[in-house]
Amino acid sequence: MNNFGDLIRAKREEKEMLLRHLAAxxxxxxxxxxxxxxxxRTARREHVVELTKILSLDKExxxxxxxxxxxxxxxxxEKQALRALKLAETTLSK
Amino acid sequence: MNNFGDLIRAKREEKEMLLRHLAAxxxxxxxxxxxxxxxxRTARREHVVELTKILSLDKExxxxxxxxxxxxxxxxxEKQALRALKLAETTLSK
DNA sequence: TGTACATTTGTCATTTAATGTCAAGTGAAC
DNA sequence: GTTCACTTGACATTAAATGACAAATGTACA
Structure with missing residues (x-):
């Protein structure tokens, strides 16, 4: 449930960057x-995009x-989580 | 993309209630x-629950x-909307 | 042991978004 | 043209997200 954070951390460590370097x-x-x-905390969209560049990640x-x-x-x-997802999918498919 | 609002309005009119009555x-x-x-504007969760009671709607x-x-x-x-939905579904299924 | 360094935690300030309130506007019915 | 239901827009208030900073934690190693 924190797949984004895990991804960033993995890539950062792979590149042997320190938090303060990446933060800078x-x-x-x-x-x-x-x-x-x-x-x-969740990242801002702009930071996500920037991170993909710095860490050579696939943007999409x-x-x-x-x-x-x-x-x-x-x-x-939310008990109705999956049900809501299905409804959203139907709506967005159109 | 405003299914909730449409539902509320339909039910309200079906019950022949005025906006000001329901709002009150x-x-x-x-x-x-x-x-x-x-x-x-989106409704608050508490208002949604309250509306289901007043308008005899199925809560879930x-x-x-x-x-x-x-x-x-x-x-x-978001271009990646459907893709994100799929990922979320996978995560939430666990 | 104690120092250096990377990371985490907690607190508070600031910014941004959500919600609430009001007054004026629109449109239909009569 | 008056009344009534609803809508619109502008602004106030509140709540949430984000940012900044200092102190705490943990680890490695001299």
Missing amino acids: ELDIDTAQLSKMERGE ETLSIWLADQICLLLAK | ELDIDTAQLSKMERGE ETLSIWLADQICLLLAK
């Missing part, structure tokens, strides 16, 4: 980035994962 | 309710529709 490139606080990676895929996390956040604790 | 029961402004029905179904609208709002203009 994004022009945000190190603590902010730490929280994003652990899912304590990464955005999808980030969006999916947002959806999961919205539906957390 | 919800303890909100008439203009607010008007906007909710037309999808200009109505909440699903309301949630679906929220999801659609979140994904509006």
